[in-house]
Amino acid sequence: MEPFDLTLIWAGIVAFGVIMYVLMDGFDLGVGILFPLAPDEESRDLMMNSVAPVWDGNETWLVLGGTGLLAAFPMVYTIMLPALYIGVFLMLAGLIFRGIAFEFRFKANRSRWLWNLAFAGGSTLAAFAQGMVVGKYIEGINTADGVFVGGPLDFITPFTLLTGVGLVAGYALLGSTWTLMKTEGVTRQWAQRMARPLLLMVLAVFGLISFWTPIVDQAVYERWFSTLHVIWVLPALALFCAWKIWQGIGHNREGTPFVFTMGLFVFTYLGLLVSKWPYVVPPEITLYDAASAWESQLFLLLGLLFVIPIVLTYTAWTYWVFRGKVRAGDGYH
Numbered sequence: 001m002e003p004f005d006l007t008l009i010w011a012g013i014v015a016f017g018v019i020m021y022v023l024m025d026g027f028d029l030g031v032g033i034l035f036p037l038a039p040d041e042e043s044r045d046l047m048m049n050s051v052a053p054v055w056d057g058n059e060t061w062l063v064l065g066g067t068g069l070l071a072a073f074p075m076v077y078t079i080m081l082p083a084l085y086i087g088v089f090l091m092l093a094g095l096i097f098r099g100i101a102f103e104f105r106f107k108a109n110r111s112r113w114l115w116n117l118a119f120a121g122g123s124t125l126a127a128f129a130q131g132m133v134v135g136k137y138i139e140g141i142n143t144a145d146g147v148f149v150g151g152p153l154d155f156i157t158p159f160t161l162l163t164g165v166g167l168v169a170g171y172a173l174l175g176s177t178w179t180l181m182k183t184e185g186v187t188r189q190w191a192q193r194m195a196r197p198l199l200l201m202v203l204a205v206f207g208l209i210s211f212w213t214p215i216v217d218q219a220v221y222e223r224w225f226s227t228l229h230v231i232w233v234l235p236a237l238a239l240f241c242a243w244k245i246w247q248g249i250g251h252n253r254e255g256t257p258f259v260f261t262m263g264l265f266v267f268t269y270l271g272l273l274v275s276k277w278p279y280v281v282p283p284e285i286t287l288y289d290a291a292s293a294w295e296s297q298l299f300l301l302l303g304l305l306f307v308i309p310i311v312l313t314y315t316a317w318t319y320w321v322f323r324g325k326v327r328a329g330d331g332y333h
Helices: 008-035 043-053 062-074 074-105 110-139 157-184 185-216 218-227 227-252 255-276 294-321
Strands: 279-281
Touching: 008 062, 008 110, 008 185, 008 255, 008 294, 043 110, 043 157, 062 074, 062 157, 062 227, 062 294, 074 110, 074 218, 074 279, 110 157, 110 185, 110 255, 157 185, 157 227, 185 227, 185 255, 185 294, 227 255
Parallel strands: none
Antiparallel strands: none
């Protein structure tokens, strides 16, 4: 008998890596989503400069979450990658276009509009694809004997299209509150005007998803309405965060809207995890079904005990070094 439950520990690690990616990379994807709506080219320069020092480090969490999932729950890859090949490809393509645009836009003159388009399009595509992947996870994946038995386009449904739109709106809200916090003048005023309509859009789409989810998965309905009434504290906290965002924008706060937008994401994410626990590939395969051998999990965990503190340290150091406002004339990097 194993002395402690490594599967549960690894579930926590993977869940932590995923939410850190959503929060850290979410705001710079949001900046890209809002790029075409910025008031002028100088504002676009400021927006890009605000995320330029941190965007590539933010994606470390995607690598951590993805590799942790592969190592600790290999069956998830066996099932979900064939089910989501197109969605994952679109996400990676969007991230590649976004990354290239960072470097080429500042070197371009006549073709800058093209790199603006690549930055905005890549950010939007990556966010939309991530939202569709989340939607398909909520809907569930057709399996038989631990193998995906559907088709490559099964992930495209009205529900996953809605979750794609929802995540684009959520990232845009993160991007607007980040821009509000990091810029001044015209750009800051524009970001402040954008934040409230985006918040209303996020609440509308997230609310529709919340009502739709029990329809696509009856088990979610039973969990929320029949057994675990205490979990209603999570949507209550999410709504509290939404109220604080609205209040912070109205009171001309700078950091409050961004902090509580992250809180909105955290409590929504926790609600999703609670709804699906302990299924890692809904509706049938649990964490324990998909887990690798206990010895493998232990070996990998020992290495990760060194990696996670290092990642947290250099992430915190980076944000500390590049704290404060971004102003016109500040150079890229």
